[in-house]
Amino acid sequence: MLTFKKTSLIDAPIEKVWEFHERPDILDKLTPPWQPVKVIKREGGLDIGAITEFQLMLGFIPIRWLARHTECNQPYLFVDIQEIGPLKSWEHRHQFTPKNGKTELTDEIKYEIPGGRIVEILIGWWVDFRLQDMFTYRHEITTKIVESEPQEVNGEQ
Template sequence: MLKFYRSTLINAPIEAVWQFYERPDILQLLTPPWQPVEIIRREGGLAVGAVSEFRLWLGLIPITWVAYHTECEKPYLFVDCQKIGPMKSWEHRHYFQDEKGKTRLIDEINYEIPGGIIVEFLIGWWVDSRLQEMFRYRHEVSQKYCCSLKI
């Protein structure tokens, strides 16, 4: 099992950050423009049972990724898990913590790459580098948008 973690202190109240993540266009906003990803659908917002579907492109090969929300505690947490996709397993926990009127945004992912420990050893570093790049972008966008919101 591999782990990914990213934390950013956003200069906005927790309600503003949660509201930002509830936006219907949130996936479009948080997807880096250079990544070969198509957003197919998003249904149910952040609630338990919500579904997001993507098409990832690995060169010319399309890969379907479907994630569903298994937990939601407004405005502190939501969790999505891969139902269909390229990973053997994937659980992404999104935490929102109040820190004196600001919000600590935390993304924590536990995942397994198909093929076992040898494959994880061979390409785990590459997957981690893609996650680092993507979540750096997501946290920067979150900071930018949330600091400009007026609630």
């Protein structure tokens, strides 16, 4: 089992960061434009049982990826797992921790590459590089958008 983790501190309250992740267009916002990923379907928001279906392109080969949410503790955590996809296993924990009026955002992924230890040694570095690339982009976009939106006070801007 391999683990990837990315943490950023966002200058916004936890509720605002959570609400950003509830947006219907969130996956379009957070998918790097250079990654060959297309969102096919998204149902259920962040709640337990919610699903997201993607199509990844591996060269000219389309790969179906279906993720299902297995945990949700608003506004602190949601977890999705791969039900169908290219990896042997995948669990993605999205964690939100309040820090003195700011929010620590942590994405932690535990995954297994199919093919055993030798395949893991051969391509594990590449998978880690792709995750670093993707989540650096996601955290930068989240920070940029959330910090630039006006703060609401008592339901007013």
